[in-house]
Amino acid sequence: MTCRDVIAFVMDYIDGTLAARERAEFERHLAVCRSCVAYLKTYQATMRMETKTNIADVTVPEELVRAILASRGA
Amino acid sequence: MSNITFDEPQLIARLRAGEEPAFEQLVRATSGRLLAAARRLLRNEEDARDAVQSAFIRAFQSLSKFREESRLSTWLHRILVNEALMKLRSRKGSEESIDDLLPSFQDDGHQVRDTVDWSDAADTALERAETAALVNRLVAQLPDSYRTVLVLRDLEGMTNGEIAEMLGISTNLVKVRLHRARQALRTLVERELGGTK
Numbered sequence: 001m002t003c004r005d006v007i008a009f010v011m012d013y014i015d016g017t018l019a020a021r022e023r024a025e026f027e028r029h030l031a032v033c034r035s036c037v038a039y040l041k042t043y044q045a046t047m048r049m050e051t052k053t054n055i056a057d058v059t060v061p062e063e064l065v066r067a068i069l070a071s072r073g074a
Numbered sequence: 075m076s077n078i079t080f081d082e083p084q085l086i087a088r089l090r091a092g093e094e095p096a097f098e099q100l101v102r103a104t105s106g107r108l109l110a111a112a113r114r115l116l117r118n119e120e121d122a123r124d125a126v127q128s129a130f131i132r133a134f135q136s137l138s139k140f141r142e143e144s145r146l147s148t149w150l151h152r153i154l155v156n157e158a159l160m161k162l163r164s165r166k167g168s169e170e171s172i173d174d175l176l177p178s179f180q181d182d183g184h185q186v187r188d189t190v191d192w193s194d195a196a197d198t199a200l201e202r203a204e205t206a207a208l209v210n211r212l213v214a215q216l217p218d219s220y221r222t223v224l225v226l227r228d229l230e231g232m233t234n235g236e237i238a239e240m241l242g243i244s245t246n247l248v249k250v251r252l253h254r255a256r257q258a259l260r261t262l263v264e265r266e267l268g269g270t271k
Contacts, residue, residue, distance in 0.1 A: 002179075002183025003179060011252065011256065034188070036189070037191070038190060039189040041191050042196070044193070045193035046259055046260040047228065047256065048196065048197070049209050050209060054229045055210075057110055058110045058113070060106050061123075065105065068126070068127050069097060069101060071127060072131075
């Protein structure tokens with residue numbers, strides 16, 4: 001595998017959906033390529049940043065609540 | 075934040091009976107999460123509020139169709155995502171490319187520039203309050219078709235199959251867009267955290 005192949009397979013590697021042979025080739029490349037190890041680690045760090053900073057719930061402006069309830073009678 | 079809890083079967087019965095306080099209870103308990111999702115998908119406050127309002131109107135009209143196979147909040151969330159997607163589809167204009175945010179390779183398949191490991195800096199940044207706003211701003215820079223898949227999968231917790239069905243595209247295309255969206259976001263984060271330019 002080249003860096004191009006490894007980076008194309010990063011998501012499947014993280015998801016655990018690579019076939020055993022591909023996974024072994026992927027890890028063989030990582031063992032000799034610091035740049036691809038860095039790519040994998042920073043890809044995972046990006047996912048962590050994305051999910052850990054997610055704001056799942058917000059305060060809803062009262063006028064929006066009122067508008068929604070008023071629309072029931074419209 | 076709307077942390078109001080409710081007895082769902084009882085609330086559904088009251089909604090179906092047309093009890094006005096039940097509608098207010100539902101809106102106050104669930105609209106915060108719906109508005110947060112709408113903002114992530116639409117990047118525009120007015121559109122986000124419109125989508126939430128439209129979602130509730132549609133839900134109120136379809137209460138008789140709610141089968142209780144899923145939770146009420148999950149059903150509402152689905153309706154909201156559909157409303158937001160309809161708004162996105164109605165927007166005019168061509169979508170910008172993300173090619174300059176994707177890695178580039180030499181003819182032999184090696185990376186053109188070595189990647190620097192800034193994952194520790196990312197974890198340190200997570201301890202700062204302002205990082206949430208930064209990530210939000212970077213996600214918002216992604217073109218609609220990529221941001222939508224990223225948000226639905228990574229932040230709304232939908233499966234690739236569910237996203238494919240909602241967007242009317244193949245599961246394989248969902249995977250391609252998701253990977254490209256994450257790669258593009260990775261590059262945007264890298265530019266902020268001082269890795270390779």
